[in-house]
Amino acid sequence: MGYDTQPKASHFVDGQYIEDTSGAVMEVVYPATGAVIARLHEATPAIIEKAITSGRRAQAEWAGMMGVERGRILRRAADIMRERNYDLSVLETHDTGKPMSETLYVDATSGADALEYFGGLAGSLTGEHVPLGGDWGYTVREPLGLCVGLGAWNYPTQIACWKGAPALACGNAMIFKPSETTPLCALKVAEILHEAGLPAGLYNVIQGAGDVGRALVGDERVDKVSLTGSVPTGKRVYASAAEGMKHVTMELGGKSPLVVFEDADLDNAVGGAILGNFYSTGQVCSNGTRVFVHKSIKEAFLKRLAERLGSAKIGDPLDETVNFGPMVSSSQRDIVLDYIAKGKAEGARLVCGGSVIAGDGFYIQPTVFADVTDDMVIAREEIFGPVMAVLDFEDEADVIARANNTEYGLSAGVFTRDISRAHRVIGQLQAGSCFINSYNDAPVELPFGGSKLSGVGRENSKTAIEHYSQLKSVYVRMGDVEAPF
Numbered sequence: 056m057g058y059d060t061q062p063k064a065s066h067f068v069d070g071q072y073i074e075d076t077s078g079a080v081m082e083v084v085y086p087a088t089g090a091v092i093a094r095l096h097e098a099t100p101a102i103i104e105k106a107i108t109s110g111r112r113a114q115a116e117w118a119g120m121m122g123v124e125r126g127r128i129l130r131r132a133a134d135i136m137r138e139r140n141y142d143l144s145v146l147e148t149h150d151t152g153k154p155m156s157e158t159l160y161v162d163a164t165s166g167a168d169a170l171e172y173f174g175g176l177a178g179s180l181t182g183e184h185v186p187l188g189g190d191w192g193y194t195v196r197e198p199l200g201l202c203v204g205l206g207a208w209n210y211p212t213q214i215a216c217w218k219g220a221p222a223l224a225c226g227n228a229m230i231f232k233p234s235e236t237t238p239l240c241a242l243k244v245a246e247i248l249h250e251a252g253l254p255a256g257l258y259n260v261i262q263g264a265g266d267v268g269r270a271l272v273g274d275e276r277v278d279k280v281s282l283t284g285s286v287p288t289g290k291r292v293y294a295s296a297a298e299g300m301k302h303v304t305m306e307l308g309g310k311s312p313l314v315v316f317e318d319a320d321l322d323n324a325v326g327g328a329i330l331g332n333f334y335s336t337g338q339v340c341s342n343g344t345r346v347f348v349h350k351s352i353k354e355a356f357l358k359r360l361a362e363r364l365g366s367a368k369i370g371d372p373l374d375e376t377v378n379f380g381p382m383v384s385s386s387q388r389d390i391v392l393d394y395i396a397k398g399k400a401e402g403a404r405l406v407c408g409g410s411v412i413a414g415d416g417f418y419i420q421p422t423v424f425a426d427v428t429d430d431m432v433i434a435r436e437e438i439f440g441p442v443m444a445v446l447d448f449e450d451e452a453d454v455i456a457r458a459n460n461t462e463y464g465l466s467a468g469v470f471t472r473d474i475s476r477a478h479r480v481i482g483q484l485q486a487g488s489c490f491i492n493s494y495n496d497a498p499v500e501l502p503f504g505g506s507k508l509s510g511v512g513r514e515n516s517k518t519a520i521e522h523y524s525q526l527k528s529v530y531v532r533m534g535d536v537e538a539p540f
């Protein structure tokens with residue numbers, strides 16, 4: 056069948072596509088060519104109001120349904136997503152520029168995993184019985200109410216599902232606002248959920264940039280906000296949510312360390328560094344962009360890395376043999392080019408890449424800097440593009456201290472054949488999502504999220520249930536009440 060990149064309308068609210076052409080025009084640009092592939096409108100106050108009122112109305116009934124019934128709908132949506140994986144992957148590629156060699160295996164499939172996993176859990180979200188001598192108590196797990204999801208542009212389908220699936224499983228409604236850069240995929244998630252039987256109003260998608268997000272976060276009828284985005288946005292959204300004492304999940308940025316010891320399997324370590332720096336053209340929050348390599352193997356590591364980067368197939372992301380696509384936008388590419396210039400100016404050694412690739416799309420070469428020192432800007436700030444910084448180390452305690460010397464704490468990885476060292480080092484690294492002899496795996500069964508400035512709360516796994524529900528405690532007295540007077 057194939058999806059049209061121009062959706063029927065900009066927003067999906069109360070079970071149907073709706074439009075309000077008085078909202079500012081948003082042009083959707085295909086990163087591989089620079090062509091405009093859709094025109095949408097930002098949500099107006101009227102659209103925002105409809106999303107909130109329909110969400111609240113629908114949530115009250117949804118919360119009263121049995122968990123297994125809610126779960127059945129989510130699992131049906133997962134099946135539909137898997138059936139439509141090809142078309143969803145083509146759309147994801149148009150939205151983001153990520154190559155089909157990735158989107159076919161990661162995006163809708165990861166979204167379907169979340170729907171399936173939380174659909175499976177929905178029937179088991181119970182409280183507990185607490186014996187209290189002659190009396191007893193019990194807890195009831197209740198939904199939070201109306202949740203708002205705010206998405207980043209790197210994984211539009213995955214983010215829409217990672218937030219929507221646990222929210223709905225717990226009996227909440229969700230209004231999801233995708234990134235203004237990649238607004239197309241979440242509309243398909245909403246369509247599929249409703250096709251699977253989700254009652255109207257429970258998963259509304261509305262479009263817009265920061266202003267629309269701000270209006271949602273500031274509305275007193277919203278009970279929870281889950282943001283995937285940058286640290287500066289996270290600080291603003293967290294502060295605004297705090298005004299209304301709303302629940303929050305913050306999935307923010309990082310500058311994560313990947314430590315390669317001298318006994319590591321070299322090709323596996325190089326593979327991990329490639330996955331942690333160049334997958335999705337480097338636009339992954341958890342990327343291990345500070346690669347600490349033991350001095351004794353540094354040159355061998357760099358040689359093998361340069362060889363393997365030489366075989367990257369850069370090009371049309373719709374060609375399934377291509378494995379490195381464009382950046383999401385020209386402005387993001389400019390940010391990355393600016394960092395590359397800073398790396399050169401600060402005296403880092405450019406091992407490979409460093410330039411744009413001529414043409415209409417937003418391509419840039421996979422770039423590796425060596426001899427990077429801790430104080431350089433490219434070792435301190437999140438670049439969110441295909442730029443790897445390789446730093447030397449010789450001592451375990453020293454590299455742990457240097458790896459932790461950052462305000463971020465999203466991810467960390469270690470490559471070594473010494474299993475004791477692997478666990479000892481990971482145990483001391485300050486990060487929420489860690490990897491041993493691997494990098495960037497994000498299965499739905501494991502919690503995902505950061506510490507320090509990288510975030511609050513966790514997505515995925517049973518832990519996410521804690522972030523989309525709350526417990527009511529009930530004390531039951533079996534005898535008479537003894538009052539003092």
Ligand SMILES: NC(=O)c1ccc[n+]([C@@H]2O[C@H](COP(=O)([O-])OP(=O)(O)OC[C@H]3O[C@@H](n4cnc5c(N)ncnc54)[C@H](O)[C@@H]3O)[C@@H](O)[C@H]2O)c1
Pocket residue numbers: 205206207208209210232233234235263264265266267268269272282283284285286288289291292305306307308309339340341437439465504505510
């Ligand atoms: N930890 C994670 O899971 C994760 C995953 C993907 C991306 N990220 C991070 O996201 C960033 C890149 O994405 P981005 O550029 O889209 O992030 P961003 O912070 O610019 O925007 C994120 C979302 O917040 C919205 N927004 C912006 N200002 C707002 C405000 N004041 N109130 C409410 N909403 C507002 C945007 O419209 C967008 O939908 C990187 O820092 C990356 O590390 C984190």
Ligand SMILES: O=CCc1c[nH]cn1
Pocket residue numbers: 209210213338339340341495496497
């Ligand atoms: O971009 C961050 C979320 C993520 C990590 N791996 C896959 N998705």
